[in-house]
C-alpha cells in the first residue's frame with residue numbers, strides 16, 4: 106500500500122514545475138537525476154551517475170516569424186525543424202514556390218522560400234540540400250494543421266533556418282509573395298554534459314545481469330513559452346521501473362539487477378548508447394519501459410522487438426497473455442532499439458499511443474492529467490512478474506541454440 110503512494114509521489118514530482126520537463130543538460134533534469142539516485146540508494150542499490158555527453162539542439166530564446174506586418178506564433182503557427190535547421194536571423198523577400206512554377210535558379214538567391222504544398226514524393230532532406238545550394242536564406246515548409254507542433258531536440262548540420270508552418274498559415278503566406286519576412290531562430294547545436302542514473306543490485310549469482318531501463322529526459326520548456334512535461338513520455342516508464350525496483354529490492358534475486366534511468370533519449374538514444382559502451386557488468390538482457398498509462402486499461406502493450414522467437418520476448422508475451430494483455434509487435438525507435446541493434450536480448454515495453462493519446466506526444470498536452478495511474482500500477486505488477494520469471498539458465502540455453510542456429514544458417518548461405 107505504502108509503495109502505491111510512492112508511485113503517485115514519484116509521478117507528481119517528475120511531472121511537476123520543479124522538474125520543468127527534464128530537458129537533458131538542464132538543472133531541472135539534474136534535480137530529477139539526484140532524486141532517482143537518492144531513491145535507488147535508499148533501496149540498497151549500489152548507485153552512481155554515469156556521465157554522458159549528449160549532442161542536442163536547443164532554443165535559447167523565443168523564435169520570431171513576421172511577414173509584412175503579421176507576426177506568427179511559435180509552436181502554434183510554426184516550429185523549428187531541428188534536425189535540418191541552423192539557427193540564425195534572416196530578413197528577405199518571400200518567394201512562394203509551387204510544384205509547376207517556372208523559376209530560374211537565381212530567383213531563389215537570398216529569398217525566404219515557402220513551399221505551401223508538399224509535392225508527391227517530397228523529400229525534405231533533398232529539398233533542404235537544394236535550397237542551400239541555390240542560396241536560399243530560409244525555408245518554410247507546410248506541415249499539416251496540428252493544435253501544437255511536436256517538439257524535437259535532435260541535432261543536425263543544417264545550414265539555413267528551416268521551419269514547419271501550419272497549413273492555414275502557409276495558405277495565408279502564399280498570398281503574400283514578395284512580402285518582407287523577418288525570421289529569428291535562436292537555435293543552438295552543441296553537446297551537453299548529462300548523466301545516466303545507475304543502480305546495481307547483486308544477485309545470488311553474478312554471471313547474469315538483467316537491466317531495467319527507462320529514459321528520464323524529455324523536452325523541457327520553450328524559452329518564454331510553453332512547457333513540455335512529458336508525463337507519458339517518459340515519467341510513466343521511470344516511475345514504473347522505480348516501483349519495480351522497490352518491489353525487487355526486498356528479495357534476493359538469483360541474478361544481478363541493473364536499474365538504469367537514461368538521459369539523452371530525445372536527441373538520439375545517447376544514454377542507452379553510453380550504457381551499452383560502458384556497462385557496470387555485461388548486459389545479459391534488457392527490459393526497457395517507454396510510455397505507459399495512456400489508456401484506462403492495460404489491455405495492450407507494445408513489444409518493441411524486431412522479431413519473435415527471442416526467449417525474453419516470448420516470456421514477456423506469455424506473461425502478458427496470462428494477464429489478458431495483448432502484445433502488439435511494433436518496432437520502435439526508443440532506447441530499446443539501441444540495445445536490440447547490439448544483439449542484446451531486449452524487451453521494449455510501452456503502450457502504443459493511439460487517437461488522442463498519440464496527438465499529445467511531444468506537445469504541452471502530455472501532462473499528469475492525461476495519464477491513468479491504475480494502468481501504470483498494472484504495468485508494475487506485470488513487469489515484476491516478468492522479471493521474477495526470467496530464468497537465466499533457460500534464457501542462456503535457448504539463446505545459445507539461437508546463436509548456433511544463426512551460425513548454421515550463416516554457413517549454409519555462404
Ligand SMILES: [Zn+2]
Pocket residue numbers: 338371467
Ligand atoms: Zn519522446
